Amino acid sequence: MKRNPVFLRLSAAGLAVFMLICAVSGCSGASAGQSGSASFFAMDTIMEMTAYGEGGQDALDQVEHLIFTLEDLFSATDQNSEVYAANQGLKVALSDYTADILDQSLALCALTNGALDITVRPIMDAWGFTTSDYRVPDSTEIDALLPFVDYSLVTPSPDGTLTLPAGVQIDMGAVAKGYASDLAAQLLAENGINSAILSLGGNVMAVGAKPDGSNWRVGIKDPSGNTDYIGVVEVNNKAVVTSGGYERYFTGDDGQVYWHIIDPSTGYPAKTGLSSVTIIGDSGILCDALSTALFVMGADDALDFWRDNGGFEAIFIAEDGEIIITSGLKDVFTPSDTSATVTVASYDR
Numbered sequence: 648m649k650r651n652p653v654f655l656r657l658s659a660a661g662l663a664v665f666m667l668i669c670a671v672s673g674c675s676g677a678s679a680g681q682s683g684s685a686s687f688f689a690m691d692t693i694m695e696m697t698a699y700g701e702g703g704q705d706a707l708d709q710v711e712h713l714i715f716t717l718e719d720l721f722s723a724t725d726q727n728s729e730v731y732a733a734n735q736g737l738k739v740a741l742s743d744y745t746a747d748i749l750d751q752s753l754a755l756c757a758l759t760n761g762a763l764d765i766t767v768r769p770i771m772d773a774w775g776f777t778t779s780d781y782r783v784p785d786s787t788e789i790d791a792l793l794p795f796v797d798y799s800l801v802t803p804s805p806d807g808t809l810t811l812p813a814g815v816q817i818d819m820g821a822v823a824k825g826y827a828s829d830l831a832a833q834l835l836a837e838n839g840i841n842s843a844i845l846s847l848g849g850n851v852m853a854v855g856a857k858p859d860g861s862n863w864r865v866g867i868k869d870p871s872g873n874t875d876y877i878g879v880v881e882v883n884n885k886a887v888v889t890s891g892g893y894e895r896y897f898t899g900d901d902g903q904v905y906w907h908i909i910d911p912s913t914g915y916p917a918k919t920g921l922s923s924v925t926i927i928g929d930s931g932i933l934c935d936a937l938s939t940a941l942f943v944m945g946a947d948d949a950l951d952f953w954r955d956n957g958g959f960e961a962i963f964i965a966e967d968g969e970i971i972i973t974s975g976l977k978d979v980f981t982p983s984d985t986s987a988t989v990t991v992a993s994y995d996r
């Protein structure tokens with residue numbers, strides 16, 4: 648039986664009001680001393696980056712190259728990728744990058760008790776999310792696939808190879824951008840860049856502070872689409888990653904909306920009353936994994952997960968518009984609608 652979380656109610660009026668709410672690109676473009684920028688399409692999304700200081704452009708060129716390298720390894724659709732070969736049941740000699748992301752992802756699958764499960768791909772296929780040829784599979788079809796959705800069946804061998812059991816397929820979609828953002832931040836640091844803002848689709852990596860020393864302001868998308876941003880969070884040196892049902896979905900003949908975040912225990916889109924989850928923390932892959940996993944858990948279980956594990960902060964936007972933030976964000980999150988009520992979850996249950 649779950650205990651009710653204790654909430655501290657906080658009126659948005661009590662929070663500082665920003666004069667300027669800006670998207671990541673807007674913030675970065677507004678500052679002087681810009682030394683490098685990149686904008687390209689990779690990992691199925693638009694990536695936009697700005698790096699400040701000497702060598703910024705060169706560093707971002709390296710980042711772009713790195714991201715395409717990672718995409719070539721992790722893509723589930725590119726017939727030359729390691730993930731594609733593994734999904735064909737072939738024995739694959741893993742590159743260091745693929746071995747590393749697999750290692751980290753499997754640990755995160757375990758940490759989230761399978762709410763994140765990188766073997767969800769056969770289910771994604773059944774719903775047509777891998778081809779955009781959307782359909783609603785019947786329960787018999789889903790039930791036949793569920794035995795193959797189990798991350799514990801993915802066991803890279805000590806000799807550095809991976810052979811997946813027949814029927815098991817992996818999909819790094821929930822973690823690849825976060826992983827890429829970690830390596831990108833590391834590469835920028837190696838190039839002496841200590842101020843940069845990277846947006847890899849819904850994955851933002853704020854490197855250091857803005858060139859003037861102030862915090863980056865990252866806009867959190869309004870999942871309803873009624874406004875651009877539901878609020879702004881001020882951060883430095885943090886990953887800010889959002890997962891939302893609105894990012895990819897279709898409406899079935901039955902009039903129901905089906906989205907791309909799947910509950911691995913049922914094989915159906917996760918409907919937990921949430922429309923988006925944003926995670927803020929030091930590690931891009933952790934934030935990416937948790938944005939997906941906590942969406943699957945729903946707000947109550949997600950807050951218990953936060954209390955049990957800590958190490959990150961979160962913003963939950965419910966389908967009814969309620970905004971819940973974890974206590975570490977109470978001075979750094981500002982809703983766009985200053986009359987909105989923001990519920991601040993505390994560590995007390």
Ligand code: AMP
Pocket residue numbers: 762763764765766767771818819820821822889890891894907908909910911935938939940943
């Ligand atoms: P994200 O946008 O980071 O939330 O990742 C969503 C993508 O991850 C989907 O498009 C699928 O490819 C994959 N996915 C969906 N549900 C899950 C899940 N529960 N665990 C792992 N990957 C998932």
Ligand code: MG
Pocket residue numbers: 820821822890934935936937938939
């Ligand atoms: Mg994710």
